[in-house]
Amino acid sequence: MPEVFSVDVRGVRRLGKLFSAVRSGHECVAWSDDRDVAKRGISFAQFEQDVAALVAYFAVGDNAGKKWALYCEDSYQFLVGLMAMLHSDITPVLPMNIQPGVVDTLTRRVDGFVSDVKLLSDSVVLLPLSSDQVLSPKIVEALRRAADFSERMIEIYTSGSTGEPEVIVKKIGQFEEEVITLENCWGRGLGTAATVATVSHQHIYGLLFRLLWPACTGRTFFSRRFEFPEDMAVAIKQFSGCKSQSVVIVSSPAHLKRVSDNAGLTGVGDIAPVTFSSGGPLAFDANMQYQLITGSRVTEVFGSSETGGVGFRVIPHGSSEIDNNLRWVPFEGVELSLVDGLLRVKSKHCVAVDDWFQMGDKVEFLDDGLFLLRGRADRIAKVEEKRVSLSGVEVLLLKHDWLSDVKVVVLEGRRQCLGVVACLSSEGGKALELQNKRAVVNVLREHLASVFEPVVLPRKWRFVSAMPINAQGKTVVSDLCLLFDKVDIENDQ
Numbered sequence: 001m002p003e004v005f006s007v008d009v010r011g012v013r014r015l016g017k018l019f020s021a022v023r024s025g026h027e028c029v030a031w032s033d034d035r036d037v038a039k040r041g042i043s044f045a046q047f048e049q050d051v052a053a054l055v056a057y058f059a060v061g062d063n064a065g066k067k068w069a070l071y072c073e074d075s076y077q078f079l080v081g082l083m084a085m086l087h088s089d090i091t092p093v094l095p096m097n098i099q100p101g102v103v104d105t106l107t108r109r110v111d112g113f114v115s116d117v118k119l120l121s122d123s124v125v126l127l128p129l130s131s132d133q134v135l136s137p138k139i140v141e142a143l144r145r146a147a148d149f150s151e152r153m154i155e156i157y158t159s160g161s162t163g164e165p166e167v168i169v170k171k172i173g174q175f176e177e178e179v180i181t182l183e184n185c186w187g188r189g190l191g192t193a194a195t196v197a198t199v200s201h202q203h204i205y206g207l208l209f210r211l212l213w214p215a216c217t218g219r220t221f222f223s224r225r226f227e228f229p230e231d232m233a234v235a236i237k238q239f240s241g242c243k244s245q246s247v248v249i250v251s252s253p254a255h256l257k258r259v260s261d262n263a264g265l266t267g268v269g270d271i272a273p274v275t276f277s278s279g280g281p282l283a284f285d286a287n288m289q290y291q292l293i294t295g296s297r298v299t300e301v302f303g304s305s306e307t308g309g310v311g312f313r314v315i316p317h318g319s320s321e322i323d324n325n326l327r328w329v330p331f332e333g334v335e336l337s338l339v340d341g342l343l344r345v346k347s348k349h350c351v352a353v354d355d356w357f358q359m360g361d362k363v364e365f366l367d368d369g370l371f372l373l374r375g376r377a378d379r380i381a382k383v384e385e386k387r388v389s390l391s392g393v394e395v396l397l398l399k400h401d402w403l404s405d406v407k408v409v410v411l412e413g414r415r416q417c418l419g420v421v422a423c424l425s426s427e428g429g430k431a432l433e434l435q436n437k438r439a440v441v442n443v444l445r446e447h448l449a450s451v452f453e454p455v456v457l458p459r460k461w462r463f464v465s466a467m468p469i470n471a472q473g474k475t476v477v478s479d480l481c482l483l484f485d486k487v488d489i490e491n492d493q
Contacts, residue, residue: 012180012216015086015172016147019048029215030076030223031194031239040242042076042223052139053129054084054114059139064089066111067155071095074116075201075211076223077127081114086149086172087142093155094202101450102157150176156204158305158387168204168305170351178208178308178349179216181331185312186299187217190248190274194220196236197250198227199385204305205278209250220245229255233264240271247272249296252279252385257286259293269295276301279385281373284321291317302328302373305387307357308349310334311371327370338363342377381410383418388456393418393448400447402428402440405467409480411460419460420444421480423467432463460484 013021025045032040068085070092072078085092093110095102103119112123150173158166195214199206214221222239226232236247249272256277259265275294278301282290287298297317303309311328319325330336335346337356343363344356351357362374379390390408397406397420405423410416424432432440441461448457468479 011218012176012183013218014148014150014176015083015212015216016149018083018215019051019143020146023218027218028220028243030079030221031243032074032076032223033235034074034224041220047076047080048140048143049135050080050128051083051087052135052143053133054080054125054127055087055143056133056135056139057125057129058084058088058090063111067091067093067109069093069095069106069110069113070115071098071113071119071202072116072127073225074127074223075197075221075225077116078201079211079215080127085114086152087147091153091155094157094207096157096202097453099449099451099453106157149173156202156207156305158203168351174308174349174353175208175212176216179213181309181333181349182208182213183217185331186274190219191246192219193246193248193274194222194239194243195250196222196232196239196247196272197225198232198255199250199252199279200225203387204308205301205303206250208308209276209278209301222247227255229259229263229265233268236268236271249275251275251277253277253282253286254279254385256282256290256298259290261293263293265294267295269297272296274299278303279387280382284315284326287315288317288319304359306351307345307359308347310336310343310345310347310359323372327366327368327372329370336363336365336371338365341374343371381418383410383416383456386453386456388418388452390418393420393452393458396448396451397422397444400444401425402431402444404428407467407475407480408458409477411481411484417460418456418458419462419481419484420458421462421464421467421483423465424463437461437463 023044025043027044028041029044029047030042032042068090070078070081070085072081082092093106095106098117098119100120103121107121112125113119113121114125114127116127118126150171152172153169154172156168158168195210197206197210199210201207201211211221222235226235239245239247256275273296275296275298277298282298282300291298297314300313301309302311309331311330311334313326313328315325333347337344339358341362343359343361345359346356360377360380362377364372364374366372381388381390393408394406397403402425403422404425407421409419411419428440445457462483464483467475469475
C-alpha cells in the first residue's frame, strides 16, 4: 500500500520515496517563468511523467552502473535528471560549469550528458524530452516503488587547491541527512514557503537549499535562477499574488550586497521574511543595509562542499559590529576542534564521515560553544561568491607560451576581483611590442576562459620584469598588491 506524504512541514521524504507517496497530481512541485501565467505551476503528475520518460530512455541503452554528467540551467529539469539517474542506477556527476575545457575533460570520464542547454559533446540528452511519449505502465509502477538511495554516490566537481578541478564524492544519504538537519532547524518557521534563489543547484549550497530541501519536504521551488534583484522582485510578487504564499530567498553575499533602494525589493520582507546567505561571510554593513531595505531577516550559513553545513548565525538589524553579534552557532550533530588555529570538522554530512576533516578557516572558540571566523589560511578564494583556486589560475596561465612567472592575488575594492602579476617570456614580450597590453590580456583571459567562469576571470593585470621579493627572498602578497592602483580598484564596477 502506498505511503501517505506527510503534510507536516517538519516531515522529510527521502529521495527514494518521492514517488511512493500518495500526493495530489495537481500539487505544485515547481514554479516556472517559462510558462504562461495560467500554467506556471508544474504539477506532481507532470514531474512523475517527466522522470518516467527519462528512465525509459536510460533503460534502452542499458546504462545501469554507469556515470552521466548532469548540468541544467533550470532547477526543475535538473531534478528530473537527478531522479531519473537515481532510479536508473546511474551515478550523477555534477560539473561546476560548462566551459569548453570542463566539458572536454568530462567527456573522457562519463558515459553521457543530461542537460537543458546544447553542449559541445556527441552524447547529450536534451531536456525536456518529448511530451507525447507513451510510457510503459511497468516503468511508472517501478518508479512508485519505495527505494533506498542512501548508499548511492553523487560526484560534484569544484575548484581544487592544486590547480586541477577536485571531485567531491558524497552519498545521497548524506544529503538527505542534511535536509533533515535543515528542516529540524528552520522548517517550522518556514511553513509552506516556496524557495526562490540566486545561486546555482550545480554547487552543494544551491543543491541543498534551493532544490533538495523543498523537494523532500513538499514545498514549491522556483525553477529559474535570478541573477538580478529586479527580476526576482517581479517574480516574487507575481507568485505571491497568484498563490497567496510566502517565499524564502536563497542567495549569496555577492547578490545581497548589491540590493539597493531601487532594486524593487523594498519591503519584500512581508512576502519573504527569511533570506539565507552562504558562500562566504556577508559583510556587516551590507547585511544591515539589506535588512533595512527589504525587511527580510538574513540567516548566514557557514560550511564547504566537503563538510556540508558547519554553523549559522543571525545578526539582528540594528546590531553593533562587535564579536558578541558575529558569533556562529554549530549545527546539531557537528563536532568541531582546532589544529594550529584551523578548524576541523566531523559530522555525518562530511566527506570524512568517521574522521575529522581539516578546513582552511582560522577560528576562535568561545566559552559558550559558539565560534568566530578569523579568515582563511589557504589559497582558495571566493570571488563574487564563486570558489576559485588561485593556484589553479596560476598553473593554467603558466601553460601559455607568453608567460614565464605568474602570481595571482585577491584585490579588495568596491567589488572583489583577481589581479595578475606576470613576467613575460620572450614570446610574450614580442607580442606586447607588436600589439598592446589590452590585446595580450585579452588573449590570456581567453586562455583562462576555457576552464574558469567569466565572473572569476582576473580583471587587473601587471606585467613586470621580475617578481618583487623581500629580504628573505620571498614574494609577499602585500608587495604584489602594491603594484595595483588603489583608486583604480576602488572605482572598478
